[in-house]
Amino acid sequence: MLADLAELVCCESFSADHAAVARSAEVVGALGTRLLGAGPETIVIDGVTHLRWTFGTPRVLLIGHHDTVWPMGSIESHPWSVTDGIARGPGVLDMKAGLVQMYHALASLPSLDGVGVLVNGDEEVGSATSRQLIEESVRGCAAALVLEPSADDEGALKIARKGTSRYEVVVHGRAAHAGLEPQKGINAAVEAAHQVLSIAGLGAEMAVDSTDSVLGSATVTPTLLSAGSAGNTVPALARVSVDVRVPTLVAQDRVDALIRGLTPRAPGARLEVLGGRRRPPMEPGSSAGLFALASRLTAELGEEPLRGIAVGGASDGNYTAAAGCPTLDGLGAVGSGAHADTEYVKAARMVPRARLLAQLIMRTQHRPDRDRRDSV
Structure with a gap:
C-alpha cells in the first residue's frame, strides 16, 4: 500500500493544471486496473479528467478525488517520505491515501458486483465539472461511501457537513479625480466598506436564529476585498467575496435571500451579486444508518469504537446526500494537516481502514431499495 501511495503522491495533480490532472488520472487508473482487474471509463469534461468503474448495477458508490490543492513543484519542498510510521507528501492525506485504501479494499472482496467507483479531478475546486457525474453515478444506490480523510488524527468519521455558498458582491460607483473633484465621484471603496459590515452582520443574525445542535449556526464571512484602479482616483469599482457555510437547506435559502437583499448606502452606488449556492448540506440523518453499521463492524473487527463528528468543510458527500442517498464520509486515511505544510x-x-471499508462494501453492495434509508 505504501508503494502504491508513493506513486500517487509523486505524480502531482494540482486542480488548476488540467494536464497534471490528466497525468494523475493515468496513474490512478493504472493502479485501479491492476487491483480491480478492469480498466476505468475515462471521462473528460471541460478539460478535467475523471475516472469511473461500474460493476453490474451499482448499489454502493465509492467516491474520491485525485486532484489536490498543492501547486506544481510542491513535491520538491514537501518530498514523499515515511518516517516512524508517518507518511508525508503533497496530497498524501487529502486524499491519495484514501484512494489506495479504497482500491486495496475492493481487491480483497470476493465479488465487485453491485459496486460503482468514481474518482473525480476537480473536488478541491468545487466539483463544477463532475457534479452531474456524481449525481448520475449515485442514482439508484443504497449507500455512498466517501474516501475523504478522517475528521481528526484519531480516525473520527464525518457524519455531517455544512453546505457551502460563494458570492461576489460587486459595487459600482463613479470615478473622479481624487484631488481636483472627489465630490463628483461615487466611492465604491467606501460603499464596499459599508457592505462588508452588513455582510458580517448577516452572520451574527444567522447565529442568533440557529437552533441546530450538531452543525452549529450558519456562517457568513467576507473574505477577499478589492477596490480602485489608481492612487489618485475615486474608485469606480469594488468587489467583496463572501464565504457561506450552512447547516440546513433552509438556512442556505435564507442566507441567499439576505445576500441578494443587500442595498447600497451611497446615493448613486449600485450593487451586483454574483455566485450563489454551491454544495448543499450533508445533514446528520443521511449518515445515521451507515454510521451505526460502521460502528458494529468496527467492534467485530476488534478495533477501537468509532466516533462521528460534524464538520464545516464540504465534500462530494454533500452531493450524494442531497441526492437522497445515505452517505458516510471520512472513511479514508487517518492523519492531520490537510492542505497544510504539516499534512x-x-x-x-x-x-x-481498508478492512472496515471492505466490510461496509460487502454489507451494502446488494442492499435493496427498501433498506435504503432507515435500516442500513
Whole structure:
C-alpha cells in the first residue's frame, strides 16, 4: 500500500493544471486496473479528467478525488517520505491515501458486483465539472461511501457537513479625480466598506436564529476585498467575496435571500451579486444508518469504537446526500494537516481502514431499495 501511495503522491495533480490532472488520472487508473482487474471509463469534461468503474448495477458508490490543492513543484519542498510510521507528501492525506485504501479494499472482496467507483479531478475546486457525474453515478444506490480523510488524527468519521455558498458582491460607483473633484465621484471603496459590515452582520443574525445542535449556526464571512484602479482616483469599482457555510437547506435559502437583499448606502452606488449556492448540506440523518453499521463492524473487527463528528468543510458527500442517498464520509486515511505544510498520514491505520471499508462494501453492495434509508 505504501508503494502504491508513493506513486500517487509523486505524480502531482494540482486542480488548476488540467494536464497534471490528466497525468494523475493515468496513474490512478493504472493502479485501479491492476487491483480491480478492469480498466476505468475515462471521462473528460471541460478539460478535467475523471475516472469511473461500474460493476453490474451499482448499489454502493465509492467516491474520491485525485486532484489536490498543492501547486506544481510542491513535491520538491514537501518530498514523499515515511518516517516512524508517518507518511508525508503533497496530497498524501487529502486524499491519495484514501484512494489506495479504497482500491486495496475492493481487491480483497470476493465479488465487485453491485459496486460503482468514481474518482473525480476537480473536488478541491468545487466539483463544477463532475457534479452531474456524481449525481448520475449515485442514482439508484443504497449507500455512498466517501474516501475523504478522517475528521481528526484519531480516525473520527464525518457524519455531517455544512453546505457551502460563494458570492461576489460587486459595487459600482463613479470615478473622479481624487484631488481636483472627489465630490463628483461615487466611492465604491467606501460603499464596499459599508457592505462588508452588513455582510458580517448577516452572520451574527444567522447565529442568533440557529437552533441546530450538531452543525452549529450558519456562517457568513467576507473574505477577499478589492477596490480602485489608481492612487489618485475615486474608485469606480469594488468587489467583496463572501464565504457561506450552512447547516440546513433552509438556512442556505435564507442566507441567499439576505445576500441578494443587500442595498447600497451611497446615493448613486449600485450593487451586483454574483455566485450563489454551491454544495448543499450533508445533514446528520443521511449518515445515521451507515454510521451505526460502521460502528458494529468496527467492534467485530476488534478495533477501537468509532466516533462521528460534524464538520464545516464540504465534500462530494454533500452531493450524494442531497441526492437522497445515505452517505458516510471520512472513511479514508487517518492523519492531520490537510492542505497544510504539516499534512501527514498514519501508515499503520491504512490497513485497518481498508478492512472496515471492505466490510461496509460487502454489507451494502446488494442492499435493496427498501433498506435504503432507515435500516442500513
